Amino acid sequence: AQRVTQPEKLLSVFKGAPVELKCNYSYSGSPELFWYVQYSRQRLQLLLRHISRESIKGFTADLNKGETSFHLKKPFAQEEDSAMYYCALKRGSNYKLTFGKGTLLTVNP
Amino acid sequence: ETGVTQSPTHLIKTRGQQVTLRCSSQSGHNTVSWYQQALGQGPQFIFQYYREEENGRGNFPPRFSGLQFPNYSSELNVNALELDDSALYLCASSRGGQGNEKLFFGSGTQLSVL
Numbered sequence: 001a002q003r004v005t006q007p008e009k010l011l012s013v014f015k016g017a018p019v020e021l022k023c024n025y026s027y028s029g030s031p032e033l034f035w036y037v038q039y040s041r042q043r044l045q046l047l048l049r050h051i052s053r054e055s056i057k058g059f060t061a062d063l064n065k066g067e068t069s070f071h072l073k074k075p076f077a078q079e080e081d082s083a084m085y086y087c088a089l090k091r092g093s094n095y096k097l098t099f100g101k102g103t104l105l106t107v108n109p
Numbered sequence: 110e111t112g113v114t115q116s117p118t119h120l121i122k123t124r125g126q127q128v129t130l131r132c133s134s135q136s137g138h139n140t141v142s143w144y145q146q147a148l149g150q151g152p153q154f155i156f157q158y159y160r161e162e163e164n165g166r167g168n169f170p171p172r173f174s175g176l177q178f179p180n181y182s183s184e185l186n187v188n189a190l191e192l193d194d195s196a197l198y199l200c201a202s203s204r205g206g207q208g209n210e211k212l213f214f215g216s217g218t219q220l221s222v223l
Binding site: 097 | 113140142144149150151152153154157164165167199211212213214215216217
């Protein structure tokens with residue numbers, strides 16, 4: 001069965017510091033990985049997906065199949081990045097997303 | 110463009126009762142997925158509907174059932190409610206049904222079972 005692990009429930013950094021939110025997955029095939037974000041009083045929304053190889057709001061994430069990881073990184077955190085971040089996995093053409101438990105990021109001034 | 114809307118926003122029921130949650134998909138979307146999010150957990154897939162047919166199901170018992178209507182809106186029905194059914198229920202719509210499309214989430218229905 002596929003599984004997504006986000007080892008940090010809470011992460012606190014200062015503005016301007018680098019930030020890395022960890023995500024590890026277990027799946028033997030070729031997964032598709034996503035990061036979803038939920039800002040305060042807003043709905044869950046897609047931040048980025050690995051197949052797009054894009055940078056959104058300064059965030060990037062690289063799929064490392066050897067380490068089965070998809071860590072989310074930003075070199076200089078901003079206060080507006082404070083939010084709940086969920087890593088999610090979809091396998092092949094399967095419709096189902098498997099989410100991690102989430103990491104609450106707080107960026108302090 | 111109208112986003113995904115869910116109703117009601119909050120609901121309190123007692124154990125053994127039945128509940129119906131509603132979701133209107135985003136304009137142009139024909140696929141609706143339902144997720145359950147317990148406190149402190151990530152969303153967990155319940156099932157998906159594509160063009161009025163169930164298109165896949167997660168590990169939920171048969172007392173969780175759904176419908177999708179010709180206008181692509183959807184209902185989630187839960188029978189014989191249990192205390193553990195207390196959670197935030199999220200609806201997400203998308204265009205397609207092949208699993209490659211982007212999901213747009215609603216704000217959720219917070220269900221409390223007493």
